[in-house]
Amino acid sequence: MGSRLVRRADMKEAATHRPPxxxxxxxxxxxxxxxxxxxxxxxxxxxxxxxxxxxxxxxxxxxxxxxxxxxxxxxxxxxxxxxxxxxxxxxxxxxxxxxxxxxxxxxxxxxxxxxxxxxxxxxxxxxxxxxxxxxxxxxxxxxxxxxxxxxxxxxxxxxxxIGCMAVLLGTPPLAGTSRIVPAERCEALRTRFALTAAEQLTCGFHVHVGIASAAEGVGVLDRIRNWLPVLAALAVNSPFWNGADTGYAGYRTQLWGRWPCTGPLDLLGSADAYRRLVAQLLDTQVPLDEAMLYFDARLSRNHPTVEIRVSDVCLCASDAVLIAALARALVDTAAGRWQAGLPPAPTPTATLRLAMWQASRAGLEGNLLGPDSNRPVPAAEAVAMLLEHVRRSLQAHGDEAAVESLLAGLGTRGTGAAQQRAAAGGTGNLSQAVAEAIRLTHAG
The missing domain is CATH 1.20.1250.20 (MFS general substrate transporter like domains)
Known part of the structure; x- marks a missing residue:
């Protein structure tokens, strides 16, 4: 009886309610x-x-x-x-x-x-x-x-x-919340490195230059160490971060330095020594893998190249061309000196860290450490030394006139960091700095 009542109730519900x-x-x-x-x-x-x-x-x-x-x-x-x-x-x-x-x-x-x-x-x-x-x-x-x-x-x-606009900046000027890409490796980075991973909102400009062998590549790494801070100073483009003026021209270098295995390499002398160093660092189980060996310059794992990693992403396309041309000339010059048996400069790694810190702090608007003396010199003098060091290579590739013109243009308008600060003005209006950076990015 009860079951029949249920069926009748179901029939009544169906009869009195229209389908949605x-x-x-x-x-x-x-x-x-x-x-x-x-x-x-x-x-x-x-x-x-x-x-x-x-x-x-x-x-x-x-x-x-x-x-x-x-x-x-x-x-x-x-x-x-x-x-x-x-x-x-x-x-x-x-x-x-x-x-x-x-x-x-x-x-x-x-x-x-x-x-x-x-x-x-x-x-x-x-x-x-x-x-x-x-x-x-x-x-x-x-x-x-x-x-x-x-x-x-x-x-x-x-x-x-979709309406967002890309902008070429080394760090985000405005305060915001970062989001980790939901991928296995990214989640592993966040778990292991905590706040360092969460705050790693940076954009660098890495230049790959071809080499004939790993032995030549290490010879290059040993001989470009002193010059990389000058290259970094030319490309500074990260004065603001998280809503504040950092006081640095290239603050990305400071943020990047919080990862393990960053900075300059010691003198190595051979490809075997480079491989031993990589193995020793991986054996510590601090970096997740070889991709996390974030040296200022390194041998690429995937290409027959030396990878130079010290520059901020450039605000102006012409600056990116300049950095790429100088990087190629540096590698070419270093390879020639290695082949000729000329020894690298015996600068202590600790001193090179100071040189990179100074480049990050001042950019082209203060002193840099001279690549030959490791003593403070005006930034313009350090850049002139770099140009003379690679001039023969620039001439061989037909790049000399273009590089000199690009350097002159950079000197006239200032680095990306200088342009951002000029746009912000004395009021520190970071939104205005971002607006100007957007304009420059899309102006080409």
Missing amino acids: APYPALPWVFAGIVVLALSLRAPIIAPTAVVGDIQAGTGLSAAGVGLLTGIPVLLFALATPLATWTIRRFGPEATVILCLAGVLAGTVLRSVGPTAVVLAGTVLIGTAITLGNIVVPVIISRDVPWRQAPAATGAFSAATN
Whole structure:
């Protein structure tokens, strides 16, 4: 009797309830979410690439430009109640239309009006973007089955971040939170090296130069040690880190130095000595593997090259060309001296660490340690010594005139670090420094 009652109850439920309405076609929902997300990011980041033009056209001060770029972020909090009310009053579809119309109208106002209208357009853009950020989760919860909701949310987040712009900096000037790539080796690095791994937000510029053999490669490593700090000073491009001016021109070197197995090598003399050193370091079980032997210069594990690793990523493409040309000339010169049986300079490794520290601190705006004397000399004098040291190789490869021209250009505009500090000005406006770095990066 009881079982029959259950069956009758099931039949009644089926008879009195209509089947749930089908969800909209998911591909169209996902496409709409992605298109909306792409419309929300660009109006925020676009002004950072043209800060100089904005100042010239509006007469805004550095503080005014900072306000202009900060208004949308401020409105994300202030306009949230308005966004909630709009969704309830007009519905999600109308809110999406209002969002896109607001972005369009605000962009037009910001592009053609005087200063007051520019600010008004920015407020309109910030409000419209807030509407979009609030309405998307409502649409996902309504129109996407719960099993696909995480994918829809991820698509929205990914599309929003597509609007990010790459910038050539050695360290991140603005404070942020790092994320470890969910890969086995990266997780192992985080587990073993803790905060050092979590804070390793750096970008270096590594140059590979071909060698004929491992023996020649070690001969090169022994003979370029003294010159690498000068090469590093030419490429400094990391004065800011985590929201602060570090006081260094190349702070990436300091962050990088927290890893084990970084810095200059001792004089080795032979490929066998290099291999013994690698084996001894791996036997300690401190580095995870040979890839973690982060020497200033090393033999590549995968290519027949010497890998020079001391430079920050360069803010200007011409500086990268300069560093690559000088690195090749250094290796070529060292290989020639090794083949001729000329001994390397017997500089203690501890002294070379001081030379690299000084290059990181001063860049080209102070003294460096002279590669021949290990005593302080003006940076320009150390660079001139490097140029003379490799001149014959530059001539042999037809690079002499180009390198001299590139060095002159670098001397005129300053290193990447100097350009970042100039953009930040006396106010220390790091957002303005990032905006100028974005402009220089994409100017080529």
